[in-house]
Amino acid sequence: MKRSEINQIIVEVKDFVKAHNFTLPPFAFWTLEDWRARGEECREIVDAGLGWDVIDFGLGKFDEIGLVLFTIRNGVWDDKRYPKPYCEKALIARENQLTPDHHHRLKTEDIINRSGATLCLKLQQATPDGRLLDDPVSVSIDGEVCEFSANETVSLQPGQSICLVPYLHHRFWAEGGPVLMGEVSAVNDDVGDNVFIPDMTRFPETIEDEPPIHLLCNDYKRFGILQ
Numbered sequence: 001m002k003r004s005e006i007n008q009i010i011v012e013v014k015d016f017v018k019a020h021n022f023t024l025p026p027f028a029f030w031t032l033e034d035w036r037a038r039g040e041e042c043r044e045i046v047d048a049g050l051g052w053d054v055i056d057f058g059l060g061k062f063d064e065i066g067l068v069l070f071t072i073r074n075g076v077w078d079d080k081r082y083p084k085p086y087c088e089k090a091l092i093a094r095e096n097q098l099t100p101d102h103h104h105r106l107k108t109e110d111i112i113n114r115s116g117a118t119l120c121l122k123l124q125q126a127t128p129d130g131r132l133l134d135d136p137v138s139v140s141i142d143g144e145v146c147e148f149s150a151n152e153t154v155s156l157q158p159g160q161s162i163c164l165v166p167y168l169h170h171r172f173w174a175e176g177g178p179v180l181m182g183e184v185s186a187v188n189d190d191v192g193d194n195v196f197i198p199d200m201t202r203f204p205e206t207i208e209d210e211p212p213i214h215l216l217c218n219d220y221k222r223f224g225i226l227q
């Protein structure tokens with residue numbers, strides 16, 4: 001994606017999040033200059049991959065297939081400096097914008113419709129060798145066991161949440177308008193724990209056509225932050 005497109009999306013998302021009475025932490029608003037004025041005390045933000053994450057999965061059609069995430073807190077597997085066994089994110093999907101088919105090998109995640117329109121998901125059971133089954137799936141929606149056919153549409157209204165366990169393959173999108181989601185999960189490892197079918201680029205390259213308003217979580221190294 002072009003940096004100008006990412007900047008524009010972040011500006012819009014900040015307004016959207018504010019309008020839905022959710023407040024991101026202070027580092028969501030740091031500029032490159034703010035980052036450069038900081039030092040070791042902020043290493044957790046860099047090492048745990050906190051912050052902005054704007055993705056089009058390398059497909060170049062963000063409006064249709066894409067997502068904005070903001071990782072608020074996270075741990076790092078096998079790193080005692082960051083012992084949090086949990087992760088929290090805010091996710092923002094535009095109307096009809098799809099987060100494509102994937103599952104996680106280790107991470108259990110609750111996806112929460114915090115505010116906005118309807119959050120829709122399709123679920124399928126995956127196997128460790130990468131097959132997708134047509135069997136029904138059983139999930140917890142706010143503590144209630146619910147059974148769905150493979151690829152049946154699951155609709156969540158604001159306030160509702162679903163628990164996605166490892167190997168429960170999922171895609172999701174916003175219907176009827178944009179949705180502000182939350183994600184509460186085990187430690188998030190976007191480098192090693194995501195299985196996209198078909199394979200997708202989790203961190204596509206950015207074309208730098210203007211300066212960043214805010215850095216993305218995969219920008220810290222590129223901009224020399226705490227290296």
Ligand SMILES: [Fe+2]
Binds near residue numbers: 102109170
């Ligand atoms: Fe997921």
